Amino acid sequence: MQLLLPNEVLRKMRYHMILAGRREIGGMIMGEEVGDQKFRIVDFSVDTKSGTRSSFVRDSDQHEQALKEFFEKSGADYRRFNYLGEWHTHPCFSVQPSLQDIYAMQELVDGSGGVSFSVLLIARLRWYWQFECSTHLYVRNHAPTPVDLVHDMNWKQK
Numbered sequence: 001m002q003l004l005l006p007n008e009v010l011r012k013m014r015y016h017m018i019l020a021g022r023r024e025i026g027g028m029i030m031g032e033e034v035g036d037q038k039f040r041i042v043d044f045s046v047d048t049k050s051g052t053r054s055s056f057v058r059d060s061d062q063h064e065q066a067l068k069e070f071f072e073k074s075g076a077d078y079r080r081f082n083y084l085g086e087w088h089t090h091p092c093f094s095v096q097p098s099l100q101d102i103y104a105m106q107e108l109v110d111g112s113g114g115v116s117f118s119v120l121l122i123a124r125l126r127w128y129w130q131f132e133c134s135t136h137l138y139v140r141n142h143a144p145t146p147v148d149l150v151h152d153m154n155w156k157q158k
Contacts, residue, residue, distance in 0.1 A: 001137050001145075003031075003041040003084075003119060004152035012133060016046050017089055017125050024056035026088025029121060030070045031082050039084055040152060045069055056088045066153075085119030085138075095122045095134040098146070105138040116140045119147055 016025060027045035034040050045066035050057060067083060074081035086105070090098075097105070097120060105120050121130065123133035135147035 001119075002038045002144065002148045002150060003121075003135055004034070004038070004063070004150050006040065006042075006152045008088060009041050009044065009088060011044075013044065013087075013123065014125065014129070014131060016048060017091070017123065018128070020048060020089065020091070022091050024089050024091065026086065028054045028067060029084045029087050030067065030081070031084040032074075040079065041084065042074075044087060083118075084128075085121065087121040087123065089124055091124050092123050093124075095124055095132055097122060097134070102144065105144070109138045109140045111114070120144075121149070 004033055025046055025048050027047055030043045030045075031039045031041045043066075047056075070081070071078070086108075088101075101120060101122065103105050105118060109115055109118050118138050119135055120138060121133055121135045123131060126132050133149065135149045136144045138144050
């Protein structure tokens with residue numbers, strides 16, 4: 001699987017990360033399927049209030065509204081545009097998933113979340129501006145696998 005991260009999405013994510021400082025923030029990732037196992041991040045939701053220095057749990061209602069608005073903008077073309085996964089920051093820790101992150105994602109794809117796969121992107125800013133992240137794919141009944149994240153500098157949102 002390959003995940004494309006457009007410049008303008010990265011700028012928006014970095015902006016929220018700078019404002020949050022050492023607090024964890026995050027939300028959902030929405031994207032577009034652009035090829036066989038190739039997805040472009042189109043938008044993301046962000047909860048800037050509920051995180052602490054060492055944890056983040058998103059507010060379901062706020063993010064469901066963001067997903068609803070995304071589907072309205074994309075014409076409800078669910079085969080092309082859909083929920084891709086979750087993201088959050090680890091400003092004070094490694095960008096590798098914690099055990100809590102792994103358990104939460106496995107629970108999401110193994111039943112309670114109603115999805116058969118989900119991507120987890122964990123990011124932080126090093127030296128205030130350098131974006132560092134890890135991306136992992138969680139699939140029902142499979143171990144998590146790393147996802148190839150590509151910085152897509154040429155994409156422009158319509």
